[in-house]
Amino acid sequence: MATTVVCIPVTPDGRVGPSWGRAPRVALAAVDAGVVVSWTEHDVRWDELHDEGTEGGHHARVARFLVDNRVQVVAADHMGPPMVRMLGSMGLGVLLGAAGDARATAIAVASSAPSVG
16 A cells, blocks of 8 residues: 555644644645554644735645645645635545544545555
């Protein structure tokens, strides 16, 4: 089974954050065979940066982060329809309604994601 890279907004206590496009912090989880083999958290400050410039500029910022980190799946509680469309056009898997422990969510999402070599 191949490693799946999941990106998920996180709170300081390790739970799934309430929103995607305005997340102050996200985690990158590399999941292989149901095990988190790498977990890094990044202060992206999308909450502060969201209203700077255009919506397209913000989406480009998010897209660049995802591409640079080879993300395959995004899990979040909520995101707006334009962001969902953008992630879909990038070929990324998207799971909405995510809640609870962020690491457990990353494992569950990776387990249901299509295998990408």
